[in-house]
Each structure stands twice: as structure tokens, then as C-alpha cells.
Amino acid sequence: MIxxxxxxxxxxxxxxxPLASADFxxxxxxxxxxxxxxxxxxxxxxxxxxxxxxxEAILAGHDxxxxxxxxAVSTLNALxxxxxxxxxxxxxxxxxxxxxxxxxxxxxxxxxxVAETHRSLDRGKVAILATQGTLVxxxxxxxxxxxxxxxxxxxxxxxxxxxxxxxxxxxxGSIADAATETERALEIARSxxxxxxxxxxxxxxxxxxxxxxxxGLVVIxxxxxxxxxxxxxxxxxARDARGLPIVSExxxxxxxxxxxxxxx
Numbered sequence: 563m564i565x566x567x568x569x570x571x572x573x574x575x576x577x578x579x580p581l582a583s584a585d586f587x588x589x590x591x592x593x594x595x596x597x598x599x600x601x602x603x604x605x606x607x608x609x610x611x612x613x614x615x616x617x618e619a620i621l622a623g624h625d626x627x628x629x630x631x632x633x634a635v636s637t638l639n640a641l642x643x644x645x646x647x648x649x650x651x652x653x654x655x656x657x658x659x660x661x662x663x664x665x666x667x668x669x670x671x672x673x674x675x676v677a678e679t680h681r682s683l684d685r686g687k688v689a690i691l692a693t694q695g696t697l698v699x700x701x702x703x704x705x706x707x708x709x710x711x712x713x714x715x716x717x718x719x720x721x722x723x724x725x726x727x728x729x730x731x732x733x734x735g736s737i738a739d740a741a742t743e744t745e746r747a748l749e750i751a752r753s754x755x756x757x758x759x760x761x762x763x764x765x766x767x768x769x770x771x772x773x774x775x776x777x778g779l780v781v782i783x784x785x786x787x788x789x790x791x792x793x794x795x796x797x798x799x800a801r802d803a804r805g806l807p808i809v810s811e812x813x814x815x816x817x818x819x820x821x822x823x824x825x826x
Contacts, residue, residue: 568604569604569641569642570604570605570606570641570642570643571603571604571605571643571644571645571796572590572603572604572605572606572643572644572645572646572647572792572796573605573606573608573638573639573641573643573645573646573647573666574586574587574605574606574607574608574646574647574648574649575608575610575631575634575635575638575646575647575648575649575650575653576607576608576609576610576649577608577609577610577611577612577613578610578611578613578616578648578649578650578652578653578764579611579650579732579733579764579765580609580611581732581733581735581765581768582649582650582732582763582764582765582767582768582785583607583609583649583764585649585764585767585768585785586647586649586764586767586785586788586789587605587607589767589783589785589786589789590603590605590789590792590793592801593786593789593790593793593800593801593802594793594798594799594800594801595798595799595800595801596798603792603793603796603798606638606641606643608634608637608638610630610634612630613627613630613631614626614627614630615627616650616652616653616655616693616695617652617693617694617695617696618695619695620652620655620694620695620698620699621694621695621698625656625659627653627656628656628659628660631648631653631656631660632659632660632663635660635663635664635666635668636663638666639664639665639666643666644666644667644795644796645666645667645668645669645792645795645796646664646666646667646668646669647668647669647671647788647791647792648668648671649671649764649785649788650764651671651672651692651693651696651702651762651763651764651784652692652693652695652696652699652763654670654671654672654696654699654701655695655696655699655701657670657701667795669788669791669792669795670701671784671787671788672701672702672705673705673791674784674787674788674790674791675702675705675760675762675782675784675787675788676705676706676709677787677790677791678782678783678786678787678790679706679709679711679758679760679780679782680709682758682780682782683757683758683780684710685710685711685712686711686712686757686758686780687711687712687713687714687755687756687757687758688706688711688712688713688714688756688757688758688759688760689713689714689715689716689721689751689754689756689758689759689760690702690703690706690713690760690762691721691725691744691747691748691751691759691760691761691762691763691766692725692760692762692763693725693726693729693763694722694726696762696763702760702762706760711758714751714754714755714756714757715754716750716751716753716754717754718750720750721747721750721751721754724743724744724746724747724750725743725744725747725763725766727740727743728740728741728743728744728747728765728766728769729763729765729766731743732765732766732768732769733765737768737769737772738772740765740768740769741769741772741773744761744766744769744770744773745773745774745776748773748776748779748781749776751779752776752777752778752779756779757778757779757780758779758780758781758782759776759779759780759781759782760782760784761781761782761783761784761785762784763784764784764785766784767783767784767785767786768785770783771783
């Protein structure tokens with residue numbers, strides 16, 4: 563049993579991938595309306611980069627990641643957390659199996675994104691930028707349709723190719739190149755008629771604030787949406803995600819300086 567004096571309220575299943583998890587915790591911390599350390603969320607991050615690839619498992623039709631995900635949920639429950647966050651969209655393919663064995667509430671990133679989308683637009687055409695595994699899983703399409711949004715699917719394969727490339731580049735640490743690929747995918751979504759684009763992979767969240775504004779396109783960051791949902795669930799006031807400082811790699815340079823970004 564964990565000492566009650568350090569009991570965490572939030573458990574995070576991280577490492578899927580590591581930089582995306584760091585981005586989630588950064589946004590959770592920056593979005594918390596706090597003035598001193600003890601006003602922040604007591605949390606524990608269980609980083610599991612060794613898990614099998616989620617998209618490969620979904621496309622191959624097997625549940626390789628499920629057993630270690632269940633073990634992670636069990637571990638966090640043993641620590642007494644009130645709720646669990648998974649800053650990996652594709653892992654939510656196994657959400658129903660994981661909630662069945664959890665006393666703590668597992669916050670669904672898709673529900674968080676729908677709630678965040680409603681903060682900007684009540685209706686419109688939505689493009690989902692995500693891994694192929696997340697798209698095959700279909701939980702975003704189901705939730706967005708149920709919420710009254712129309713799905714926007716670009717006709718060409720270029721959009722998915724750009725998304726897949728951006729995700730791989732983030733995992734490899736090539737932030738500037740990933741931002742370029744993400745920006746192109748957003749441009750394609752807007753050209754296809756999308757009013758809203760969901761960054762439905764948390765690797766894309768890492769670079770979401772680095773891309774140039776696409777005229778008329780509302781961009782929803784799934785990591786920021788999940789962070790807000792966690793804060794709300796735990797009774798913490800949340801700041802707006804806009805204007806958060808980010809770590810970004812200027813194009814054409816190698817270093818990663820801090821700077822302040824003014825867009826969502």
C-alpha cells in the first residue's frame with residue numbers, strides 16, 4: 563500500500579510515446595490554475611515504451627498490447643488513483659476491456675476531444691488526423707457523428723501519408739520536419755472542406771502549436787483536451803490552452819529553445 567501522505571489522484575499510462583506523454587504532463591501542469599506547488603494535481607506517470615505497437619496490433623487483428631495495458635491499469639489502481647489518463651489515442655481501442663477491470667475511472671480521450679470541440683464549434687465538418695489504427699478502431703468517427711458533427715474524409719491518400727510521416731518524425735525527435743508534415747495534412751483537410759481538424763494522435767499534439775495557422779480551420783489538440791478533462795474530473799480549475807509556451811525546433815536549426823506561442 564502507498565503512504566496516504568503521497569497518494570496520487572491521477573494515474574497516467576505513458577511512454578506511448580514518451581515525448582507525447584511529456585507533452586501531456588506539461589499541458590496538464592500549465593493548464594492548472596495554481597499559484598504554488600501544492601495546488602497542482604498529485605499524479606504518477608507509469609511510462610511503458612516497451613509496449614507492442616498499437617497500430618500494428620489493430621491492423622493485424624490481435625490484442626498484443628492489451629495484457630500490459632491491463633497490468634498498467636491494475637498497478638495504478640493499487641496506488642489508489644481516482645482516475646487514469648492514457649495520452650495515446652490508439653490505445654483507446656482497448657478502452658472497454660480496460661474499464662472492466664478498473665476501479666478508477668479511465669478518461670476516454672475521444673470524449674475529451676468532443677467536449678473540447680464543442681467549446682469552439684457546435685457543428686461542422688471534422689477531419690480526424692490519427693494513426694491508421696485509431697481510424698480503423700472508429701471511436702472518433704462514432705463519437706463525432708453522435709455529437710452531430712459531419713465527418714470530412716480527404717479523397718487522396720496524401721493526408722494519411724503526411725500524418726504517418728509526422729508521427730514517425732516526432733518519435734524520432736525531428737520536431738521541425740514533423741511540424742511541416744502536420745501543417746501540410748491540415749492544409750489538405752481544409753481544402754477538403756473541413757471546419758475542424760482533430761490532432762487525434764498525441765505525437766501530433768507535440769507539434770500542434772508549432773504549425774502555421776490555417777485560415778478558417780479550428781484545430782483541436784487531443785493532449786490538451788485530455789488534460790482539461792482530467793482537471794475537470796478531479797475538481798481543478800483549468801486555464802485555456804491557448805498561449806501556452808512550448809518547446810519548438812525552428813526550421814533550419816538544430817537546437818530546441820523555449821519560446822511563447824500565441825495560437826491554440
